[in-house]
Amino acid sequence: xxxxxxxxxxxxxxxxxxxxxxxxxxxxxxxxxxxxxxxxxxxxxxxxxxxxxxxxxxxxxxxxxxxxxxxxxxxxxxxxxxxxxxxxxxxxxxxxxxxxxxxxxxxxxxxxxxxxxxxxxxxxxxxxxxxxxxxxxxxxxxxxxxxxxxxxxxxxxxxxxxxxxxxxxxxxxxxxxxxxxxxxxxxxxxxxxxxxxxxxxxxxxxxxxxxxxxxxxxxxxxxxxxxxxxxxxxxxxxxxxxxxxxxxxxxxxxxxxxxxxxxxxxxxxxxxxxxxxxxxxxxxxxxxxxxxxxxxxxxxxxxxxxxxxxxxxxxxxxxxxxxxxxxxxxxxxxxxxxxxxxxxxxxxxxxxxxxxxxxxxxxxxxxxxxxxxxxxxxxxxxxxxxxxxxxxxxxxxxxxx
Numbered sequence: 001x002x003x004x005x006x007x008x009x010x011x012x013x014x015x016x017x018x019x020x021x022x023x024x025x026x027x028x029x030x031x032x033x034x035x036x037x038x039x040x041x042x043x044x045x046x047x048x049x050x051x052x053x054x055x056x057x058x059x060x061x062x063x064x065x066x067x068x069x070x071x072x073x074x075x076x077x078x079x080x081x082x083x084x085x086x087x088x089x090x091x092x093x094x095x096x097x098x099x100x101x102x103x104x105x106x107x108x109x110x111x112x113x114x115x116x117x118x119x120x121x122x123x124x125x126x127x128x129x130x131x132x133x134x135x136x137x138x139x140x141x142x143x144x145x146x147x148x149x150x151x152x153x154x155x156x157x158x159x160x161x162x163x164x165x166x167x168x169x170x171x172x173x174x175x176x177x178x179x180x181x182x183x184x185x186x187x188x189x190x191x192x193x194x195x196x197x198x199x200x201x202x203x204x205x206x207x208x209x210x211x212x213x214x215x216x217x218x219x220x221x222x223x224x225x226x227x228x229x230x231x232x233x234x235x236x237x238x239x240x241x242x243x244x245x246x247x248x249x250x251x252x253x254x255x256x257x258x259x260x261x262x263x264x265x266x267x268x269x270x271x272x273x274x275x276x277x278x279x280x281x282x283x284x285x286x287x288x289x290x291x292x293x294x295x296x297x298x299x300x301x302x303x304x305x306x307x308x309x310x311x312x313x314x315x316x317x318x319x320x321x322x323x324x325x326x327x328x329x330x331x332x333x334x335x336x337x338x339x340x341x342x343x344x345x346x347x348x349x350x351x352x353x354x355x356x357x358x359x360x361x362x363x364x365x366x367x368x369x370x371x372x373x374x375x376x377x378x379x380x381x382x383x384x385x386x387x388x389x390x391x392x393x394x395x396x397x398x399x400x401x
Contacts, residue, residue, distance in 0.1 A: 002257035004325075006307040008045055008073045015039070021194040022046045024163075026055050026137070029186040032165040032194045033179055035222030036210065036353035037201025040165035041066075041321050044141050045074050047163055052080055055137045055161075060085040062142035065294050065314065066321040068302035070141065085146050086115065087299070089153070093122065096129060116175065119149030123156040137161035142320050143182060144168045147175035151185045162186055169216045170350050172317060174337065179218075197222070201323055203229035204384065206352065206359050209395050212376050213349040215342050224384065233352070233359040234397045235375065243401040244362050245276060248311065248328055251358075253284045256309045260289075261324030263316055263351050265333030267295055273330075274313040294318055316347050319354050327355035330362045331371040344374045365400070 011019070021032050021043045034040050048059050059082045061067045067084055071077035083091075090109055097107040110121035136159055140146070143164035151162075164186070168178045177185070183193065199207055199222060207224050209232075214221045238244050252260055262277075264270050274293040290310035294302055304312055312324065316334075329351050337343040348371060352359055363369050376395045384391045 002309040034196030037199040038196035132158040134158040199225040210353040213345040235361040258325040
């Protein structure tokens with residue numbers, strides 16, 4: 001397979017705001033906020049590299065795919081303590097209660113529901129045991145997707161140092177924390193909150209399309225990057241899935257150094273597509289792509305090679321913090337969370353902003369997708385001022401296959 005550049009940017013190539021965030025004192029509590037592509041994870045990883053030799057640091061992410069990608073970016077990942085936030089909490093509790101299969105029912109994590117801890121009972125356990133982790137520092141990536149109870153439980157361990165990166169417009173879980181809630185929880189002053197504004201990932205058309213789904217009324221939409229492209233996002237209306245498959249495989253065949261992301265609504269579709277893309281009878285210029293996927297049963301056993309070209313099939317919750325050269329989103333099969341249209345917009349915001357160069361959406365010609373409700377109407381444009389010259393940019397093209 002063709003090699004792909006997947007490296008952490010050099011510190012001297014970072015923006016002024018990114019360097020300010022990285023160089024904050026090792027002790028203290030800080031919040032870094034910014035839109036997709038502004039380098040929040042980059043800042044968090046550089047922070048880890050900067051202070052890991054002098055501080056005991058636990059680096060936590062929202063999901064296992066992002067944890068895997070961050071490990072690849074930081075290099076020599078065995079040197080660092082990196083995990084998902086919930087796995088770390090469950091493992092910590094299990095060790096503190098000296099858990100084993102014999103006492104599982106007695107000492108298991110107190111829960112309100114499956115994989116949703118009862119944080120009040122957990123905090124009481126921590127306090128009863130007198131556990132103190134005052135020497136431990138936390139760096140939390142995608143911190144908006146952790147509930148307030150998680151932070152309160154960790155603070156009950158006498159933890160004093162938090163460095164959290166977050167974007168509340170990317171909340172796609174039922175349990176989450178807003179920027180204001182994080183500021184209150186961490187007791188932050190204005191100088192402790194760093195805003196990243198420059199988008200280094202998306203082209204202008206992709207960023208403009210993603211901004212259409214921005215729901216945060218408390219702040220301005222992210223600034224558009226100055227990265228013009230002739231490739232506007234395209235919504236394909238398909239009659240059969242073979243045509244969708246052909247577009248994806250042909251795109252890879254055109255440039256096997258690209259890593260393509262296919263995002264689908266659920267695990268059934270993810271599993272089907274990860275198998276279907278391997279069934280290709282056509283003669284092509286390049287060898288068949290590596291098809292990778294991930295599901296929650298794999299936990300930390302993620303087998304995605306981000307420095308090789310190929311195709312990765314994921315559902316929307318697994319793409320947080322990840323980026324691909326090209327992204328394909330099949331919008332059929334999505335459902336509202338609590339009948340909430342805002343949640344649909346946030347999911348579209350997250351999925352669309354994963355794309356660096358090109359973005360494609362697909363919808364069935366015979367089935368209605370609930371995501372159609374939030375897509376821009378035909379002909380929607382935005383005005384972009386380029387050095388006094390105003391350009392009209394079409395947000396999305398629609399093509400029937």
